[in-house]
Amino acid sequence: MSGPLLAVNGLRGLAGGPFALTLARGECVVISGASGIGKSLLLRMIADLDPNEGQLSLDGVSREAMPAPHWRRQVMYNPAEPGWWAERVSAHMAPREAALALLPRLGLAEALLEAPVTQLSTGERQRMALIRAIIRQPRVLLLDEPASALDEATALKMEALFAELTASGMGLLVVTHNEAQAGRIAHRRYEMSNTGLCERPL
Amino acid sequence: MKPIDLTPASLAITSGLILICALLSLLLSLRVHRALLIAALRMVVQLMLVGFVLRLLFERSNPWLTLLAALVMASAASYEVGARQDYRMPGPWQYLTTGSAIGISSMIIAVLALTTALRPTPWYAAREALPLIGILLGNVMNAVSLALNSFYGTVGRERASIEARLALGEGRFVALHAASSRAIRTALIPTINVMSAAGIITLPGIMTGQLLAGMDPISAAKYQILLMFLIVGGNCLGAFTAVYAAIFRLTDQRERLRADRLKSR
Numbered sequence: 001m002s003g004p005l006l007a008v009n010g011l012r013g014l015a016g017g018p019f020a021l022t023l024a025r026g027e028c029v030v031i032s033g034a035s036g037i038g039k040s041l042l043l044r045m046i047a048d049l050d051p052n053e054g055q056l057s058l059d060g061v062s063r064e065a066m067p068a069p070h071w072r073r074q075v076m077y078n079p080a081e082p083g084w085w086a087e088r089v090s091a092h093m094a095p096r097e098a099a100l101a102l103l104p105r106l107g108l109a110e111a112l113l114e115a116p117v118t119q120l121s122t123g124e125r126q127r128m129a130l131i132r133a134i135i136r137q138p139r140v141l142l143l144d145e146p147a148s149a150l151d152e153a154t155a156l157k158m159e160a161l162f163a164e165l166t167a168s169g170m171g172l173l174v175v176t177h178n179e180a181q182a183g184r185i186a187h188r189r190y191e192m193s194n195t196g197l198c199e200r201p202l
Numbered sequence: 203m204k205p206i207d208l209t210p211a212s213l214a215i216t217s218g219l220i221l222i223c224a225l226l227s228l229l230l231s232l233r234v235h236r237a238l239l240i241a242a243l244r245m246v247v248q249l250m251l252v253g254f255v256l257r258l259l260f261e262r263s264n265p266w267l268t269l270l271a272a273l274v275m276a277s278a279a280s281y282e283v284g285a286r287q288d289y290r291m292p293g294p295w296q297y298l299t300t301g302s303a304i305g306i307s308s309m310i311i312a313v314l315a316l317t318t319a320l321r322p323t324p325w326y327a328a329r330e331a332l333p334l335i336g337i338l339l340g341n342v343m344n345a346v347s348l349a350l351n352s353f354y355g356t357v358g359r360e361r362a363s364i365e366a367r368l369a370l371g372e373g374r375f376v377a378l379h380a381a382s383s384r385a386i387r388t389a390l391i392p393t394i395n396v397m398s399a400a401g402i403i404t405l406p407g408i409m410t411g412q413l414l415a416g417m418d419p420i421s422a423a424k425y426q427i428l429l430m431f432l433i434v435g436g437n438c439l440g441a442f443t444a445v446y447a448a449i450f451r452l453t454d455q456r457e458r459l460r461a462d463r464l465k466s467r
Contacts, residue, residue: 047369048456068457069373073370083362083365084363084366085360136371
């Protein structure tokens with residue numbers, strides 16, 4: 001297989017543009033930029049959650065070739081403040097066994113799975129949302145400030161998990177303001193401005 | 203059965219009740235007498251006008267005139283529902299959604315009833331068709347109004363949880379399932395209440411009217427049962443149509459949630 005896993009070209013929408021980027025199999029790419037520049041909107045466009053124009057393709061297959069839910073199952077967006085549709089955490093987790101296996105990796109107690117979502121702290125919800133996405137086995141994960149509410153030790157656990165995911169071939173596109181974290185996880189980096197993305201040295 | 207015809211004198215006596223109410227309001231400065239008198243006057247004028255229009259339609263018995271009257275009634279119902287929502291869709295969409303839900307479901311149920319259960323000759327006879335359409339429109343209007351108010355409210359408030367499901371790769375019907383089932387349940391609860399309470403707590407309006415007009419109680423009960431079934435059918439169909447029309451309008455061809463098409467008032 002040749003060519004990038006995810007290819008974005010001429011993408012325009014609410015965040016401006018045109019934006020272009022590539023993400024290879026097993027690669028972790030970090031996007032940085034000033035607050036309010038539209039990094040979250042960019043990720044939402046790549047997941048096809050907001051109206052946009054431009055070429056998006058996964059493994060050379062353009063998004064128009066598949067129904068949108070199919071695209072989003074493979075190119076999965078995980079927002080900074082995830083939403084929850086059921087009362088209990090466990091109702092969001094399928095398959096449940098996969099979620100149980102990941103809980104200790106992120107320093108979460110097994111009992112939290114049966115807790116009401118509202119009882120979790122912001123940091124716990126953030127980690128649960130990451131687990132919720134990983135167990136659905138997307139090809140690409142779009143992560144918006146995944147560790148913004150975590151202490152350093154827990155953030156490092158999450159980064160170890162990222163390394164494992166990329167080793168298995170998943171592509172990670174991460175938006176973060178945390179320079180130290182970006183330095184630790186990035187294989188490549190982009191800087192975002194109103195007019196586009198440009199690659200910057202590590 | 204011989205209907206009792208009310209004389210102008212008997213109406214004049216009961217209208218005294220309105221005047222007493224208005225007088226009380228004036229004496230106790232409740233400040234409702236103006237609204238009360240205007241509403242009472244409107245009611246009298248509207249109902250007498252409708253009486254004359256219906257008499258005309260019954261005498262003509264022209265199917266096209268009957269249909270025209272039904273369409274006017276349906277547009278008025280759509281307008282009432284569209285005008286009283288906490289959230290609204292800009293442009294014509296608000297009225298298209300409510301209008302299609304109310305109009306289509308009322309018409310389907312009315313035609314079904316006229317051609318199978320009631321069977322007047324001809325089946326579109328204005329004397330049977332118009333009152334039936336009226337009672338259906340009145341009920342479906344409430345059901346559609348409740349359904350859309352609940353649906354728009356949920357979508358407006360719970361955008362994050364709906365988008366969470368979309369982002370995980372679920373389709374629009376799964377992502378909006380909680381919102382749509384809550385909306386349809388909300389729309390049907392009053393109907394279920396009325397059916398459960400029928401005869402025990404209140405005598406339904408149609409049955410009361412027919413008893414007062416001299417109909418046999420068993421016949422009146424059967425007529426009321428038939429109408430309740432039709433109303434439930436119309437409300438179900440109306441609520442479903444409204445919610446599904448709203449789902450299609452609030453999502454796009456890529457199954458994105460388009461909450462931007464919803465304006466809070």
